[in-house]
Amino acid sequence: MAVRQADVVLVGGGVMSATLGMMLRQLDPSLDIVMVERLDHVAHESTDGWNNAGTGHAGYCELNYTPETDDGDVEIERALKINAQFEVSLQFWSYLVEQGILPEPSSFINRTPHQSFVWGEKDVAFLKRRYERLSGHHLFQEMEYTESPDDLEEWMPLVVRHRDPMQRVAATRIKHGSDVDFGSLTRSMVKWLETQPNFELMLSSPVHYIDQRDNGRWKLRVKNQKTGELTKLEAGFVFLGAGGGALPLLQKSGIDEARGYGGFPVSGQWLVCQKPDIVKEHHSKVYGKAPIGAPPMSVPHLDTRIINGEPALLFGPFAGFTTRFLKQGSIFDLIGSVRATNLRPMLSVSKSNMDLTRYLIGEVFQSHADRVNSLRNFFPDAREDDWKLQMAGQRVQIIKQTEEGGGKLEFGTEIVAAKDGTLAALLGASPGASTAANAMINVLERCFPEKIKSEQWQSRMKELVPSYGQSLVDNEELLNQVRERTLKTLKLG
Numbered sequence: 385m386a387v388r389q390a391d392v393v394l395v396g397g398g399v400m401s402a403t404l405g406m407m408l409r410q411l412d413p414s415l416d417i418v419m420v421e422r423l424d425h426v427a428h429e430s431t432d433g434w435n436n437a438g439t440g441h442a443g444y445c446e447l448n449y450t451p452e453t454d455d456g457d458v459e460i461e462r463a464l465k466i467n468a469q470f471e472v473s474l475q476f477w478s479y480l481v482e483q484g485i486l487p488e489p490s491s492f493i494n495r496t497p498h499q500s501f502v503w504g505e506k507d508v509a510f511l512k513r514r515y516e517r518l519s520g521h522h523l524f525q526e527m528e529y530t531e532s533p534d535d536l537e538e539w540m541p542l543v544v545r546h547r548d549p550m551q552r553v554a555a556t557r558i559k560h561g562s563d564v565d566f567g568s569l570t571r572s573m574v575k576w577l578e579t580q581p582n583f584e585l586m587l588s589s590p591v592h593y594i595d596q597r598d599n600g601r602w603k604l605r606v607k608n609q610k611t612g613e614l615t616k617l618e619a620g621f622v623f624l625g626a627g628g629g630a631l632p633l634l635q636k637s638g639i640d641e642a643r644g645y646g647g648f649p650v651s652g653q654w655l656v657c658q659k660p661d662i663v664k665e666h667h668s669k670v671y672g673k674a675p676i677g678a679p680p681m682s683v684p685h686l687d688t689r690i691i692n693g694e695p696a697l698l699f700g701p702f703a704g705f706t707t708r709f710l711k712q713g714s715i716f717d718l719i720g721s722v723r724a725t726n727l728r729p730m731l732s733v734s735k736s737n738m739d740l741t742r743y744l745i746g747e748v749f750q751s752h753a754d755r756v757n758s759l760r761n762f763f764p765d766a767r768e769d770d771w772k773l774q775m776a777g778q779r780v781q782i783i784k785q786t787e788e789g790g791g792k793l794e795f796g797t798e799i800v801a802a803k804d805g806t807l808a809a810l811l812g813a814s815p816g817a818s819t820a821a822n823a824m825i826n827v828l829e830r831c832f833p834e835k836i837k838s839e840q841w842q843s844r845m846k847e848l849v850p851s852y853g854q855s856l857v858d859n860e861e862l863l864n865q866v867r868e869r870t871l872k873t874l875k876l877g
C-alpha cells in the first residue's frame with residue numbers, strides 16, 4: 385500500500401483545524417495539507433451551530449470570567465485576556481472577508497448585544513462592582529450599567545415583562561457583542577481550502593493508528609467508513625483538533641507530554657423557541673450567574689441565535705453526565721481513556737468534585753416543566769408549549785495532574801505539544817471556538833518556532849492579525865485601531 389506523504393495532517397474538521405489550515409495556507413502556500421474527519425461532513429460535532437453557545441466569547445457578559453474574591457472585590461484578569469484573544473479572531477476573520485475568502489459576514493457573525501442580568505441584593509452588588517472594575521479598562525470602556533426599569537424594558541423586554549417590581553435587578557450591556565455560527569464559518573473556510581492546490585479533505589475517515597517514526601515523522605492509518613479503504617499517511621506535523629476525540633488520539637501518540645491528562649465529559653441541552661412573534665422581541669445574549677456546583681459551561685443564558693441563516697431563541701445550557709467524548713462517540717470513551725498515568729488524577733478529581741457530580745445528576749433528572757421553570761428566571765411569561773428540547777454538543781473538561789500527583793479539573797482550553805514540535809493537540813472547552821485564532825497562533829509559535837521568527841512569516845502574520853506580537857490589554861491606541869476596523873468589516877458596529 386502506497387503511503388500518502390504530506391507536510392501537515394489536521395485531524396478533525398472543526399473550527400480549530402480549519403483555522404490552523406487557513407493560517408498555514410496563508411503563511412506558506414506550498415505546504416501539502418491533509419484534513420481527516422471521522423464524519424461525512426465537516427463542522428458537525430462541537431463546531432456545529434446547535435452544539436455550542438454561538439457566543440463570541442469576549443468576557444462582556446460571562447460572569448464566570450470575573451470571579452468574586454473573598455473580600456468582595458472582582459478579578460478581571462481572565463476577562464481581559466479572553467477579550468484580547470477574541471479580538472485576534474475578529475482581526476483574522478476581517479482579513480479573510482477583505483480578501484474575499486470568507487463570504488458576507490452576516491453568513492457567520494451578527495451583531496448581538498451582550499448583557500448580564502442578575503437579581504437580589506448580593507448579585508446586584510457583585511454586578512455593579514464588576515462594571516466598575518471592567519469599564520475602567522479600555523477593552524471594556526463601552527460597557528453600560530443600569531438598574532432602571534425603563535432601560536431594562538428597552539434592553540431586554542422579555543426578561544423584565546411581568547417581573548416582580550419589588551425584586552431588585554441590574555444589568556450591563558455591550559452593544560457590539562456578537563452571535564457566531566461557527567459551523568457556517570468553518571464550512572466556508574474548508575470550502576475555500578478545497579479550491580487550493582496541495583489540500584485534501586478526507587471525510588468518513590477516522591484515525592485508527594498514530595505513531596512516530598525514528599526519523600521524527602508521524603505515520604497515521606485512516607479507514608474510510610463508507611468504502612472500507614485503508615489509507616496510510618505520513619507527515620512532518622500533526623494537529624489533533626478533534627474536540628472530545630483529541631485526548632484518546634493524544635494518548636495513542638505516546639508523547640511524554642500527554643502523561644497525566646484525563647477527561648471529564650459533560651453533555652448539554654438547550655430549550656429552543658422558533659416562534660417568530662417571540663423571537664422578534666429578544667435581540668441579545670443575556671447571561672446570568674451559574675448555580676453553585678455548576679460547571680462554567682452551564683452558566684444560564686437566553687440568546688438570540690442565527691444558525692444556518694434561521695433566527696431562534698435558545699436558553700440553557702442544561703448540563704448532564706455522559707461517558708461519551710463525542711456526540712457521535714462511544715459509551716466506552718471514558719473508561720477507554722483511563723491509563724496508569726492518569727488514574728490517580730482522575731480518581732482525585734472524582735473525589736473532590738462531588739458538588740459537580742450531584743449537580744449533573746440533578747440536571748439529568750429534570751423534567752421539561754423543571755427546565756421551563758428555570759427559563760422563567762429570565763423570561764417570566766415563558767410557556768412550556770413554545771419551547772422544545774434540543775441536544776447540544778459534548779465537552780470534555782481537562783483533568784490535569786498536579787505537582788503532588790493528584791488531579792485538578794480545568795475548565796479552559798489547553799494546547800499540549802510534543803517537545804520536538806511535530807505534534808500538537810487542543811484539549812478542553814470554553815471559551816473554545818471564540819479564541820481559535822489565538823490558540824492556533826500559539827500552535828504555530830510552539831511547533832514552527834524557526835519559521836514563525838522568519839521575516840516572511842512575521843510580515844504575513846501582521847497582515848493576518850495586525851496586533852500580532854503586541855498586547856491589546858496594554859495598548860489602548862492599538863485596540864481602538866483594530867476594533868474600528870473589525871467592527872466595520874464584520875458589520876458589528
